[in-house]
Amino acid sequence: MVGRFAPSPTGIMHWGNASTALVAWLQVRAEGGRMLLRMEDVDPQRSKPEFADGWRRDLSWLGLDWDEEVAPQSQRGPRYAEALANLASQGLVFACRCTRRDMEEAVSAPHGSFMGSYPGTCADGRWPLDGAGARRLRYPDDAVVLRRADGAKLRDEPAATGRSGLHDAVVLRRADGAKLRDEPATTGRLGLNDAVVLRRADGAKLRDELADTRRSGLHDAVVLRRADGAWAYQLAVVVDDMDQGVTHIVRGRDLEDSEPLQRFLHRAMGNLQPPEVAHAPLWMGPDGHRLSKRHGSVGVRNSGLEAAQAVGRMAHGLGLRDRPDACTPRELIDDWRARGPATLACGEVAAASFLPLHL
Numbered sequence: 001m002v003g004r005f006a007p008s009p010t011g012i013m014h015w016g017n018a019s020t021a022l023v024a025w026l027q028v029r030a031e032g033g034r035m036l037l038r039m040e041d042v043d044p045q046r047s048k049p050e051f052a053d054g055w056r057r058d059l060s061w062l063g064l065d066w067d068e069e070v071a072p073q074s075q076r077g078p079r080y081a082e083a084l085a086n087l088a089s090q091g092l093v094f095a096c097r098c099t100r101r102d103m104e105e106a107v108s109a110p111h112g113s114f115m116g117s118y119p120g121t122c123a124d125g126r127w128p129l130d131g132a133g134a135r136r137l138r139y140p141d142d143a144v145v146l147r148r149a150d151g152a153k154l155r156d157e158p159a160a161t162g163r164s165g166l167h168d169a170v171v172l173r174r175a176d177g178a179k180l181r182d183e184p185a186t187t188g189r190l191g192l193n194d195a196v197v198l199r200r201a202d203g204a205k206l207r208d209e210l211a212d213t214r215r216s217g218l219h220d221a222v223v224l225r226r227a228d229g230a231w232a233y234q235l236a237v238v239v240d241d242m243d244q245g246v247t248h249i250v251r252g253r254d255l256e257d258s259e260p261l262q263r264f265l266h267r268a269m270g271n272l273q274p275p276e277v278a279h280a281p282l283w284m285g286p287d288g289h290r291l292s293k294r295h296g297s298v299g300v301r302n303s304g305l306e307a308a309q310a311v312g313r314m315a316h317g318l319g320l321r322d323r324p325d326a327c328t329p330r331e332l333i334d335d336w337r338a339r340g341p342a343t344l345a346c347g348e349v350a351a352a353s354f355l356p357l358h359l
């Protein structure tokens with residue numbers, strides 16, 4: 001088992017980050033696996049070396065160790081370029097010169113074609129791949145998905161298209177945010193594999209819902225490289241996880257919608273065994289939104305607690321322990337073995353009930 005901490009050095013470690021890191025560490029250490037640290041500094045404007053140093057210090061302070069620090073994303077551009085070329089050689093990339101405003105206008109037109117959140121304007125290949133513009137992912141038109149966690153297919157149609165196993169999934173929600181299918185709720189996979197489009201090889205739609213949900217496909221045509229040349233997180237993270245042999249990922253539940261897209265990219269790039277992904281609970285502020293800077297000072301190091309107290313509070317909130325007593329991560333390994341699945345199944349934790357917030 002190989003897991004990773006993958007902080008973005010664009011700010012300090014707050015309670016949500018720390019909790020996710022704790023869960024990731026417990027998952028790997030409970031299995032005797034190997035933990036990597038990777039700085040996801042793919043955004044050159046927002047990433048700062050002093051934040052990366054802060055993360056190393058704060059993880060160590062909490063007692064969360066790692067076995068190796070791998071190359072930061074800022075050094076991996078040539079590898080991402082190779083991956084993009086690989087996808088392009090499969091017809092999975094197009095150049096896009098749309099502005100934000102172009103896209104808003106296109107999706108508000110009454111008969112715009114369905115391409116998910118991107119209106120599809122440039123998907124006809126009107127711009128050369130070696131010219132200006134962003135690079136977007138082109139999903140194949142035919143078929144998709146899906147399997148439930150028990151392995152059963154949700155639909156048989158994709159089998160008939162000849163492309164079936166390849167493309168699992170795109171999460172779809174209606175414009176009002178409702179999921180299209182409930183099945184995933186019962187699969188224990190957190191809504192990851194729900195529903196999907198798109199069209200069969202003969203052009204027929206698999207589902208009619210899509211007709212009125214032009215904006216519902218979250219991941220179609222995602223940007224892989226921005227128009228300014230910066231690499232998109234979604235491409236970088238998949239290439240890194242693949243190259244670094246990551247087998248298990250823990251991240252915050254706010255990122256769960258990324259899983260189908262990332263699985264798609266893994267498979268498209270030849271990794272037929274994408275990492276297992278688990279989603280750690282989110283810490284929620286008193287207003288019902290995910291705890292963040294706008295709630296005030298939510299950094300772990302400036303909470304006034306000692307490290308063991310901070311770990312104990314998080315463990316209590318995560319449901320690993322019944323009491324918030326101070327403890328080290330290592331002392332939680334047995335609790336994790338007993339209660340890990342319940343922890344992961346718990347979607348949200350009311351931060352104010354467990355943590356000393358200075359709001």
Ligand SMILES: [Zn+2]
Binds near residue numbers: 096121
């Ligand atoms: Zn475009």
